[in-house]
Amino acid sequence: MNELQDQALERLSKLARVHEGIKVSELARIETASPGDVVRTGDVYFVCLHGPTGGQVTTERKLVTGVTKGSEHYAVGDCVIRTGPEVAAAIVLARPDLEIPELLVGPSIECRGETTAAHPDHAHRVFMPDTSWGVVYQRKLAEEVKRIMD
Numbered sequence: 001m002n003e004l005q006d007q008a009l010e011r012l013s014k015l016a017r018v019h020e021g022i023k024v025s026e027l028a029r030i031e032t033a034s035p036g037d038v039v040r041t042g043d044v045y046f047v048c049l050h051g052p053t054g055g056q057v058t059t060e061r062k063l064v065t066g067v068t069k070g071s072e073h074y075a076v077g078d079c080v081i082r083t084g085p086e087v088a089a090a091i092v093l094a095r096p097d098l099e100i101p102e103l104l105v106g107p108s109i110e111c112r113g114e115t116t117a118a119h120p121d122h123a124h125r126v127f128m129p130d131t132s133w134g135v136v137y138q139r140k141l142a143e144e145v146k147r148i149m150d
Contacts, residue, residue, distance in 0.1 A: 027116065029126045035094045039133075042122035044073050044106070049094050049132040053108040055084030063106055063117070063135050072120055078113030078129075091134040106135030 030039055037048040044063065058081050063073040075081055088105040091098075109115060110132045117125040117133075127133060 027124050027126050029128075030131075031128060033128070033131055038095075039125055041117055041125050042073065042119050043138045044117070044119075045136040045138070046109075046117060046125065046127075046133040047091050047094055047136060049090045049108065049134050052080070052110040052132050053082050053084075053090040053134070054086035055082035055108065057081070058083055058107065063109075064137065073135075074118045075109050075115055076118050077111070077115035079115040080110040080112065081107050082110065083107045087134050090132075091136065094134070100136055104137050106137055108135065109133045 028041075033039075033048040035048050035050045039046045039048075060081060061075050063075055063081075083106075085102065087108045088100065088102045090108060091100055091105060109117070109127065111127045111129055113129050115127045117127065
């Protein structure tokens, strides 16, 4: 990772809504969100997008490639998951100030109904219908994903 990537993640971290005191088993409902809002859970940031992205629709509900516990983020609910460079473009449109490198970008989640971003060790996030979210990995997780893909 380079300094530009580190800076982008630092900016994301500062922007993320931190839900302090939420127990692992509790749901944190994101009732309102505007394009560019950032929500974090564990090693993953979710950036609210202007709308659905283009890209390849996938049936895979796992949001992070890998087999470690840190990669066990899943989308649960009525949603469409998309992959491809269109996701990175949608994140740039929502947050042009962040300059997120494509290496750190995961899939997008188009929430048609309530959709939960779930992980066994982190508080779940529930996104409302008619919102779309781009997934951005933290640096350490991005390095793991790159290693697996190589």
